[in-house]
Amino acid sequence: MKITIKYKNLHLLILFIGILFNAMAQQHNRVKQSINEDWKYFRDTIEQAHSEDFNDSSWQTITLPHTWNKLDAIDEVKGYDRKVCWYRKTVYISKENAKKHSYLFFEGVNQIADVYVNGQYVGRHQGGYTQFNFEITSVIKYNQKNIIALKVDNRHNADIPPLSADFTFWGGIYRDVYLVHTYDLHFDNSHYASSGVYITTPDVSKEKATIKIRSSITNEAATKNKVNICYTINNNFGEPIFTTNKKIAIDKQASEQIVSDDIEIKAPNLWSPQNPYLYTVSTQIKDIETGEIWDEVIQPLGLRWFEFKAEEGFFINGEHLKLIGTNRHQDYLKMGNALPDEMHIRDVKLVKEMGGNFLRISHYPQDPTVLEMCDKLGILTSIEIPIVDKITESQAFTDNCIHMAKEMVYQNFNHPSVIIWAYMNEVLLRPPFKQDEQRHAVYVKNVTALAQQIEDTIRKADPSRYTMIPNHGAFDRYNDAKLTQIPMVVGWNLYQGWYGGEFPDFDKYLDKHKAELPTKPMIVTEYGADVHSRLHSFEPERFDYTVEYGNRYHEHYLKAIMERPFVAGATIWNLADFYSAGRGNARPTVNCKGIVGLDRELKDNYLLYKALLHQNPVVELAQKEWKIRGGIGAETSNQCTQAVYVYSNTNKVELFLNGQSMGVQAVKDYKAAWSVPFVNGENILEAVSMVDGKTYSDKNIIDFRMTPDNLKSKTLPFTEVNILLGSKRYFEDKLLDLVWIPEQAYHQGSWGYIGGSSYRSKTKYGSFPCADMDIKGTDTDPVFQSQRVGLTAFKMDVPDGRYTLSLLWAELVSDREHEKLAYNLGDEKI
Ligand code: GCB
Ligand code: CA
DSSP states (O other): OOOOOGGHHHHHHHHHHHHHHHHHHHHOOOEEEESSEEEESSSSOTTTSSTTTOOHHHTTOOOSSTTTTTTTTSSSSSSOSSSEEEEEEEEEEOOTTTSSSEEEEEEESSEEEEEETTTTTEEEEEEEOOEEEEOGGGGTTTTEEEEEEEEOSSHHHHSOOOOSSSOOOOOOOOOEEEEEEOOOOOTTTTTOOOSEEEEEEEESSEEEEEEEEEEEEEESSSSSSEEEEEEEETTTOOOOOEOOOOOOEEEEEEEEEEEOEEEEEEEEEBBBSSSSSOOOEEEEHHHEOOOOEEEEEEEEEOOOOOOEEEEEEEEEEEEEEOOEEEEOOOOOOOTTTOOOHHHHHHHHHHHHHHHHOOOEOOOOOOOOOHHHHHHHHHHEEEEEEOOBSSOOOSSHHHHHHHHHHHHHHHHHHOOTTTEEEEOSSSTTTOOOOOOOHHHHHHHHHHHHHHHHHHHHHHHHHTTTSSSEEEEEEOHHHHOOOOOOTSSEEEEEEEOOOOSSSSSSHHHHHHHHHHOTTSSEEEEEEEEEOOOTTTTTSSSOOOOOOOOHHHHHHHHHHHHHHHTTTTTEEEEEOSSBOOEEEEEOOSSEEEEESSSTTTOBBBBBBHHHHHHHHOOOEEESSSSTOEEEEEEEEEEEOOOOEEEEEEEEESSEEEEEEETTEEHHHHHBTEEEEEEEEEOOOEEEEEEEEEEEEEEEEEEEEEEEEESSSSSTSSSOOOOHHHHHTTTEEEEEEEETTTTEEEEOOTTTTTTEEEEEOOOEEETEEEESSOOOOOBBBOSOHHHSOOEEOOOOEEEOOSSSSSOOOEEEEEEEESSTTTHHHHHHEEEEOO
């Protein structure tokens, strides 16, 4: 059956869902309803905000998800609000819930939430990335309004990870909130806010699968109860293929762990990235006499087995699979981390459409929708708790880490997409006490001890998956601290050719792992280069933030990864650009290592991976987002020849410019290249490949703004030129509809600089072609971040006339390191 929904039918749909929901509620007796609408919010701490009769009418009305840092963490003022804010909401709870148990369920609040209902304290949750719930039955008023109040605190807290990291710690109730009602007999949702049902598949083969279901059941009634626990396995059409029962008696006010008998499925339809076949398991608590269902939990079930082998990599269902994909943060352009579910879904789809099969959910557990989508689309995952950069040597910190590890494992236990539980990202990146050798050694020992404790906790909670610690590229440091030995898989975050070194150093590092840790499976958990998708260069250089440098980086890394079978997998840092409030770079407050932008615009590297990973023919023009190009027209031809690339998995590609063939090129390492003589104005590029008699093509229309070398040219009259002094970069300003081109030295009859040298910034990572700082008062930072130092003159041999000359620069070197101002001298008529 195919259902097409038009807008005018929307009310019908809502009605339909309403009927369905009611029917389900009557049958299943557990109700979970979102309460995202109509919250009140106050951006500060305030006395008595928890109390029932507090007047919040002057507070802002908001809808969840919500973060208070959406704008202040991306503005030009240093820092962002890490503080206490308040939320309040009124909910009406009807009398029919009086016999039930009611809970408030939160998908995530960053980072401490103190919850009150009707003025009464119901509990605290620490940690911004895991789910939690509180029972509120005893404080509810029925057939009346109930006041929920939350004090939310995202201040730095030495006992709660993460302590420091390269991403913004957005504060707020930034995920969905639900009200849940259950009957006296229900699955135990208080066990780390999990479903209370844990499914394992101890034995899976092509012939049969064994399934075991462990559930935790609570009887809150005043009497002992006899019930039937009913297990049903449904196929992916929702049709039951297996049902069994277990009769049990539970004491009043008690909880019991029930384990099903082994359930066997013959010739299972195996789950894999190619075939993400999802069964579901319904576990019901049924009244032994009336058959009435007291509670039901439905969980996904994927039947698969997998293994990491140190030399050969990863295997699923007995078949080798190179794990390739990305990391992911949970934010979006100008929205912070407060995203609707659809936007999480969109990101998982982006990985799938690229051809990826693996997602490292970094550096913290994310919205439940992410794993649901990974199950459905066939994306394998690694999830981790947010210990990043460093630890605090306190019992409270340890306790919080252990608690988070348990929350992570139990809350996500049944997702077939999860293969790895991870923890401790680059924990020896900035180890303290460096000056005091002995104290430093104690710190490292404490890190090792904490790692071992978390490892033991995770292995005990879930022996069926792998564990992993992702380290940065300081091999010996991690090896000496045993962080390469404690987990089952080692992750390496490697940036050779970005933060330091050269591309081939990456290859050497991989080979070092194989030589020194030959029995330890390994994943390249991070690699990437910052790319501002409006910056281009034909002479790319480290830290110029150009698309072309990023392309070189990934082209090299990808080859090295694919050539080495012992590299089980690799996840690009990062799927999308993401906010990191402390960063300057080419886009202040943003880490630009995404292969798509903050707005999910595809960058070139996404296309490279697409060509590599897809089985079907792929032909993609690179530099696709570069719509306004610029360059200098040769005097005789008025053409400007520039390189054009195509990413493809076909053998050869033909390129056309305005309908004229530029020749056929062989594809090598998924890339083909041409020199294309662009003309002033519109240039239609078309790349075409023939595979098995079928044509595959891609098109891009480029508006080329030609600058004459001779400004007095009659055939190419000069109208405008925007020059980036001291730079080899091209910068496309889509808002102002103009393109900046690199400088050139002056020669007779033309234009250019006389004297001086290109500014180089000195950073801890080396000398770079541009500044690495936030330029205040502008959004086009790259225009200001390069300059020519010691310039004698800038000369332009223009025809007589009136011109507008704008000089733009920033003070890049100053004592006031963080107060760089953009100076725009305004327009001078000359
Ligand atoms: C890393 C970190 C990650 C950073 C990344 C970078 O190694 O794990 O959190 O964002 O490097 O871009 O520097
Ligand atoms: Ca959600």
